[in-house]
Structure formats: C-alpha cells, structure tokens
Amino acid sequence: MAIWYASPLSLRVENFPSFQELWQTILQQQEPEVVEWSQTLVYNIWDVRNRVLFRNGQLVVGDVIDRAVGMLAPASPVVREERGGTKAVWGRPHERVIKLNVDASFVDGKGAGLGMVARNHLGEIMVAATSHPIPVLPSLLTEASGFRWTLRLVMELGFRRVCLETDCLQLYQWWQNRTVGRSYLDTIVSDCRSLVSYFDVFSLSFVRRSSNSVADFLAKNASTYADCVWVKEVPDVVSGLVDLDVIASRLVSP
Structure with a gap:
C-alpha cells in the first residue's frame, strides 16, 4: 500500500x-x-x-x-521516423538472406498486437504472423518483445540467414548500445543477443515506417488475425501492400 x-x-x-x-x-x-x-x-x-x-x-x-x-527511464514515447532511417521503400535482401520486418501496435486499449513478415530476395512471402494480445507494457518494451518474438519464431522455422528491420529508433539505438543495465528492457535485449548467436547471418536496421507497412498493418489488425501464422501467403487484405513493396523494390538495390 x-x-x-x-x-x-x-x-x-x-x-x-x-x-x-x-x-x-x-x-x-x-x-x-x-x-x-x-x-x-x-x-x-x-x-x-x-x-x-x-x-x-x-x-x-x-x-x-x-x-x-x-x-x-528508456521508455519515452516511441519515435517512428518518417524522414529518418535509410530507406523510404521496402528493399529486397541479398540472395539466400531472409528479410524480417516487425512492428508492434496497441490494440483496442486492451493490450498490444505484434506483426511480422519474412520475405526472400524476390519479395516472395516466406512467412507472416501476428500475436495478440500481449500484456500492457511501455511502448519500447512492447517493441522489444516483438523483436524477441520474431527471432524465436524464425528460429523454429529454420531460417539461418536473416536481416531484420524496425521503424522504432529507440529499439535500434538500444541494440547498438552494448552496455548491460538492470532494466526489464536490458533483459529482453540480452535475450535477443543470445538468440542471434543461432544465426549464420544477422543484422538489425532502422528504416522508415513507409518501408515497414506490411508488418505495421498486421500489428494494427492483430486482434482480427489473432495468433496466426501464414506460410508462403498473407491474408488477402494485405496482398496489395505486399505487391506495392515488390514494385517499389525494383528501384532499390539490395
């Protein structure tokens, strides 16, 4: 009390x-x-x-x-840069590397939804997934939880060469900071560092929200598609966003 x-x-x-x-x-x-x-x-x-x-x-x-x-302390409002990052549109990964896009969004005021999509160098869907609800956590902790959830999922699927993109600047900065603290966020990031040792190739990049649109849509609609995993497909309502990414990627070198 x-x-x-x-x-x-x-x-x-x-x-x-x-x-x-x-x-x-x-x-x-x-x-x-x-x-x-x-x-x-x-x-x-x-x-x-x-x-x-x-x-x-x-x-x-x-x-x-x-x-x-x-x-x-680190849980200031999440910064999602429209003019920051390095890419304005989704770009194809190198051959034999799977690109992972992940996002988190608060859903209906009752919790948070997570969305992720994995695509190959041709822009083809390898897997997409949602998770909802996850507990009410500060925004940055929710983004970090989505990061960890994605890593665990693709490990189960056997992907060994991956690059991951996030539009959360604070998460990217926290990952770049190699110091170890005592916060709950540090614990999640430490878990993620242990998980990435599984991969033969791994990288994390910060991108603009506009190049993360598929994962963003899945996260915002996670309550509709609760705890779903799609292999080599996505819901019809998302297919248009996927097609737009593929078209845009023709102008972007991997």
Whole structure:
C-alpha cells in the first residue's frame, strides 16, 4: 500500500476492495503513462515479494520505486521516423538472406498486437504472423518483445540467414548500445543477443515506417488475425501492400 501511495501515482489502494477493481479503474482512465507506471509497479512489487520470501531480502519502499523509475527511464514515447532511417521503400535482401520486418501496435486499449513478415530476395512471402494480445507494457518494451518474438519464431522455422528491420529508433539505438543495465528492457535485449548467436547471418536496421507497412498493418489488425501464422501467403487484405513493396523494390538495390 505504501508503495502505491509513495509513487508518482499517489494511489490509496486501500480504497479498492480488490486488485481487480483497482486494475479496472486504472485501465478505464485510458492514460498511457498511468498504465505504464502501474504495470511497472506491479512487476517490481512482485519481484521484491519474491526476494523477501525466497532470498531473505528486505522490503524498502524507496528501492522499489527507484527500480520502477529505472525501468521506465528508456521508455519515452516511441519515435517512428518518417524522414529518418535509410530507406523510404521496402528493399529486397541479398540472395539466400531472409528479410524480417516487425512492428508492434496497441490494440483496442486492451493490450498490444505484434506483426511480422519474412520475405526472400524476390519479395516472395516466406512467412507472416501476428500475436495478440500481449500484456500492457511501455511502448519500447512492447517493441522489444516483438523483436524477441520474431527471432524465436524464425528460429523454429529454420531460417539461418536473416536481416531484420524496425521503424522504432529507440529499439535500434538500444541494440547498438552494448552496455548491460538492470532494466526489464536490458533483459529482453540480452535475450535477443543470445538468440542471434543461432544465426549464420544477422543484422538489425532502422528504416522508415513507409518501408515497414506490411508488418505495421498486421500489428494494427492483430486482434482480427489473432495468433496466426501464414506460410508462403498473407491474408488477402494485405496482398496489395505486399505487391506495392515488390514494385517499389525494383528501384532499390539490395
């Protein structure tokens, strides 16, 4: 109780008969910053509870809040550059390399959707997939979770030579930063670094949103196509975007 009140939320949780009602009230406010703070506090309260029960740790209210601040520090609003990145249109990968495009989007205020598409050097669909819902997390953590989800999926499919593109500048910058911290984001990125050791060829690039349109559409419509995997095809409604990418790619060298 003291943690919630001492946090920037200043919530008196004793006014709520159950955690379920507290959480419903938070979600009904539809304020992203409040949801992010609440989710982060819940995670840290759960973590410190485990430390107290199983590691003889101590509960220090200030430490719990400091850890929450540390986790949220990199979670500034996600930057999606329309004029940044290196490519304005989707470009074909080199032969024998599979290009992965991934994106995340908040869906219906209830969670986030993930979308990914894998294509070969001819622009042909190898696999496309969606995932929904995933837990409410700060925006950058959601993007990083989509990164990890994509890596695990293509590993299961046996792809060994891949290049991955994201339109999330912060995720790309975090990947380029080789320092290791204690935030939840650092944990996800560390997982991804372990996963990429599986691949014979791997690279991560930052691109403009306009060259990530298929993955963006799948993420935004993940609630309609929940937890689907398409092999060598995509839903008919996406095929037009795929065709446009192939046409545009004729003007772009790999």
